[in-house]
Amino acid sequence: MTALAPSPGPDTSGPVFHAHEGGKLESVPTKPLNNRDDLSLLYTPGVADVCRAIAQDPSLAHRYTTRKNTVAVVTDGSAVLGLGNIGPVAALPVMEGKAVLFKQFGGVDSVPVCLETGDVDELVEAIARIAPTYGGINLEDISAPRCFEIERRLQQRLDIPVFHDDQHGTAIVVLAALMNAAKVVDRALEGLRVVISGAGAAGVAIAALLRRSGVHDVVVCDSRGIIEPGQEQLADHKRRLAATTNPRGLRGGIGDALRGADVFVGVSGGTVAEELIATMAPESIVLALANPDPEVHPDVAARHAAVVATGRSDFPNQINNVLAFPGLFRGALDSGAAAITETMKMAAATAIARLVEHPTAQEIVPSVFDPRVAPAVARAVADRA
Missing domain, CATH: 3.40.50.720 (NAD(P)-binding Rossmann-like Domain)
Known part of the structure; x- marks a missing residue:
């Protein structure tokens, strides 16, 4: 018998793959670590004082950790873009991209969390278990109707904003x-x-x-x-x-x-x-x-x-979620909101619309690169919080 030739792998030679080489995120410290004094403050023994204080008053975590400004971008890879159920590993580039948008447009730090499970109970439990690390949960690319139940149950269980951006x-x-x-x-x-x-x-x-x-x-x-x-x-x-x-x-x-x-x-x-x-x-x-x-x-x-x-960027009037979610979470985190309410969503939409002072057929929403968008949405959301 003649052996079958191995199937060729995907072509990764184009500029898109070059742009994604090595991933799109990195961790960067916010405090200097140059000597033993710095080390003793940022880690042991100094960090123990902060831990003890937070144990006595958990609300101090918002001041002395990254929690106040960090969102988990969570998926199970079951409904990624128009690609369908491609799984959590293949979904990771999208979650990294979402994290880049959070930071670029809203100044919000976020961490991709891709979970290997399709069970609603397991997803809810897993997300709830990691929630203490984060100030908010952004659900992403989870298939319907499972996404409705997951969001509802997490909103009932957690005291931080839970938001399914696809919805x-x-x-x-x-x-x-x-x-x-x-x-x-x-x-x-x-x-x-x-x-x-x-x-x-x-x-x-x-x-x-x-x-x-x-x-x-x-x-x-x-x-x-x-x-x-x-x-x-x-x-x-x-x-x-x-x-x-x-x-x-x-x-x-x-x-x-x-x-x-x-x-x-x-x-x-x-x-x-x-x-x-x-x-x-x-x-x-x-x-x-x-x-x-x-x-x-x-x-x-x-x-x-x-x-x-x-939804495309090469035609006028791109309806892009990046007009909403960075400012929405910015406002929710800054105000200490425990949830994102319907009133906050309405306020966000109104804020976006008002940035186009004289709407025309070619401009009914602002550009995603308009620097006024996220601050305007954040202010509107915080006012309602």
């Missing part, structure tokens, strides 16, 4: 974008008819935040069509969507939902045909956020919609 970071930036897009098309936010394609983590959170913002008419679609009480075998989170959305009682597929709609929000990774976008109301708004391939190409959407946004 709430996306929802905050979408709300900010719609606040300004509504101004561009001269409509009231509350009166918009919104269709969300995707009933996963982002879709559920967007629907909830929009409704809290006063948007009454929200319709959510999954791969089977419009989510409504008549659908069979609905998962728990979709059953809640069926009970709280679709006030006109629409039935059918995404095409039935989009007919006459003012807003399309795509967070599904699927595709939507141009002819369906064409049936939306005049001066419509399209936020096609699947990455790297939007549900409808922005050039195609622009033939029919007045305002178009994507």
